[in-house]
Structure formats: C-alpha cells, structure tokens
Amino acid sequence: xVDLIPMVNYGATSSxxxxxxxxxxxxxxxxxxxxxxxxxxxILQHFNxxxxxxxxxxxxxxxxxxxxxxxxxKDTNICLAYTKALDPFTDYSxxxxxxxAQRIRIIIVFAVEWTAEALIxxxxxxxxxxxxxxxxxxxxxNKGLPKEKGIENIGxxxxxxxxxxxxxxxxxxxxxxxxxxxxxxxTCNQVCNCSSLSAKDVIDAxxxxxxxxxxxxYATAHALHNVLQCGAGSCNGNIxxxxxxxxxELKKSNFTLLNQSIEFDENGDPKYGHYSILFWNPRAI
Numbered sequence: 253x254v255d256l257i258p259m260v261n262y263g264a265t266s267s268x269x270x271x272x273x274x275x276x277x278x279x280x281x282x283x284x285x286x287x288x289x290x291x292x293x294x295i296l297q298h299f300n301x302x303x304x305x306x307x308x309x310x311x312x313x314x315x316x317x318x319x320x321x322x323x324x325x326k327d328t329n330i331c332l333a334y335t336k337a338l339d340p341f342t343d344y345s346x347x348x349x350x351x352x353a354q355r356i357r358i359i360i361v362f363a364v365e366w367t368a369e370a371l372i373x374x375x376x377x378x379x380x381x382x383x384x385x386x387x388x389x390x391x392x393x394n395k396g397l398p399k400e401k402g403i404e405n406i407g408x409x410x411x412x413x414x415x416x417x418x419x420x421x422x423x424x425x426x427x428x429x430x431x432x433x434x435x436x437x438x439t440c441n442q443v444c445n446c447s448s449l450s451a452k453d454v455i456d457a458x459x460x461x462x463x464x465x466x467x468x469x470y471a472t473a474h475a476l477h478n479v480l481q482c483g484a485g486s487c488n489g490n491i492x493x494x495x496x497x498x499x500x501e502l503k504k505s506n507f508t509l510l511n512q513s514i515e516f517d518e519n520g521d522p523k524y525g526h527y528s529i530l531f532w533n534p535r536a537i
Contacts, residue, residue: 253277258499260472262464265389266316270519277499279520281464281471282414283527285313288389289320291412291527292360293330295386302329305356307347307371309363310337317362317388338367344374352380362388365458369397376402387411389527393458398532409532414460415525417510422462427451463510467522470509475501 253275261269261280269275270284296304306321308314318335325332333356336347351359361368368391375383384407387394392411397403429451478501480487506515515523 255495256499257495258472258475258502260468260502262468263461266312267320268312268316270521272519275520277495279471279502279516281467281514281522283525284521285317286320287527288362288412289317289324291529292321292386292388293324293328295410295412295529296330296358297328301358301384303331303333303354303356304358304360305334305336305351305354306332306360306362307336307338308361309367310339313364313390314338314362321360321362338363338371340370342370344371345378348375348378348380357382358384358386360386360388361391363391365391365394368394372397372403372406373400375406376400380406383407385409387530389413389460392530393460395456398534403532404534411530411532413528413530414464415528416459417463417512418459419462419466419510423455426454463512467509467512467514470507471502471505471514472498474505474507474514475499478504 256277258277258279261278262282264280265282265285265288267284267286269278269280296302306318308318314337318337322332333354334351336342336350361371363371368387372385387409389412391397392413393416398409403409475498476482476493477487479493479497480489480491482488503516503520506513508514513524517523
C-alpha cells in the first residue's frame with residue numbers, strides 16, 4: 253500500500269478493505285460483505301422474520317458480517333436474539349440447546365464452507381428440526397451438504413450467492429491440463445498441493461468463484477495495456493511502468509467481459525453484477 257502497488261483481489265470480502273485511507277491501492281472483483289448482509293436483511297423483512305440467531309465464523313470475515321448485520325437492523329423490527337462465534341472447538345450441542353430455549357426458528361450462518369459443514373452436520377446428528385437456515389455466500393453453493401443424509405429434517409435452507417457466470421472453454425482447459433502427459437502437475441501460484449486435485453474437483457468447485465478470478469486478471473491486463481499504450485498488436489516499449497500508473501488505469505476500468513461491465517467504484521469495489529437467492533430442495537438432489 254505504501255508504494256501504491258495495486259492489488260486486485262478476487263476473494264476478500266471484509267468491509268474494512270473498502271477504506272481507501274487504509275488501503276489506497278486495493279481493488280477487488282467480489283462484493284464486500286455489506287451487500288450480502290443487505291440481501292439477508294431483505295429476506296428477513298420480506299417474510300416478516302423478526303426473532304433470529306446469527307452464527308458466524310470467529311475470524312475477520314465472520315466478525316465483520318456480524319457487525320454489519322447489527323448495524324443493518326438498527327432501524328428495523330428484527331431482533332438479534334442470539335449470536336455465537338464458531339471455531340473448531342465449538343460445542344454445537346450447547347448452541348442448539350440455547351437456540352431452542354429461546355424459541356429461535358431463523359438461523360443465519362455467516363461462515364466459510366468447512367465451518368458451515370460442521371454446523372449443519374451437527375444439526376443433523378443432534379436432530380435439530382423445523383428451522384430456517386440462511387446461508388451466506390461463502391457456503392450457499394456447497395455441493396456436498398444438500399446430499400447429506402437427513403438434511404431434509406433440519407428445515408428449510410435459503411442462500412445468498414454471487415452470480416454464476418460460466419467461462420467459455422474453462423472445463424476444456426482444466427481437462428486438457430490434467431490429461432497432458434507432458435505436465436506432471438496442474439501448477440498454481442499459491443500454497444496448495446494442486447497435484448492432488450482431479451479435473452472434476454476443480455470444475456465442480458464453487459461456480460461463483462471463477463469469474464472474479466477471471467475479471468481480476470483481465471482488469472490488470474487492461475490497465476497494463478493502457479499504460480503501455482498498446483494497440484494494433486504492439487506496445488510502447490519506451491514507457492517505464494510505475495505502480496501508481498497501473499493503479500490509475502485500474503480505477504478507470506470500464507470494459508465488458510462475458511457480457512459483464514467491469515468497473516470499480518470510489519472504494520475499489522465492483523459496480524457490476526447481482527446476487528442470487530437460492531432454495532435448497534433435497535427432493536431434487
């Protein structure tokens with residue numbers, strides 16, 4: 253940040269990253285948590301659900317969601333009757349007993365996939381029934397939980413999700429990369445063991461996640477293209493590129509990618525797109 257080196261992030265959603273006085277060269281291609289929380293509040297208001305619990309993962313992401321939710325319901329009839337931060341040592345039996353004692357039927361779960369999986373599997377095991385679960389965008393598109401035996405007994409699951417925007421040729425690229433005998437591994441630039449992943453694992457991952465990555469790469473490429481005055485197949489090789497020059501062009505991003513207009517607002521957050529509201533139907537699995 254000190255040298256204004258631009259960072260285009262495709263996964264971080266905490267609202268604090270929108271503060272340009274703290275993060276002047278940070279941009280992102282995913283919506284901040286505030287958008288997801290607004291949709292959740294609208295769902296509650298639409299069904300006139302007023303007595304709710306909010307369970308969140310105990311980290312920056314989850315705690316940010318909780319604070320945003322508290323702020324969002326200040327001038328509403330919604331009452332936050334119970335809240336609990338979740339970690340690997342959480343006693344789920346105790347949580348569900350407290351929720352039952354307060355006769356809470358609506359449970360908002362703002363957590364990452366592995367935390368949500370532990371929670372929902374515990375609810376099934378502990379025979380929690382007749383609840384409405386509202387899933388945040390980090391786990392609403394989970395492919396495993398809707399197939400879990402007994403999931404239909406816990407109640408209704410609604411979810412807020414980022415839009416699924418298919419990337420042409422993505423599946424073919426992944427299958428080709430994994431089947432190419434000249435490549436030992438499908439490599440990646442992050443701390444992970446990509447060799448353990450099959451093509452199906454990659455393709456079947458959260459489908460809403462691919463486009464933000466795609467958009468981040470294209471936004472950076474467009475910015476460099478403009479800084480270097482590229483056109484007609486060539487660029488100006490005499491231009492010395494500095495980080496602030498790329499940042500300036502990133503902020504001015506305005507191009508179309510897979511029918512989506514890629515632009516950033518004054519906080520470096522995306523202007524484009526929408527949310528989807530999901531209903532988990534176990535009978536359709």
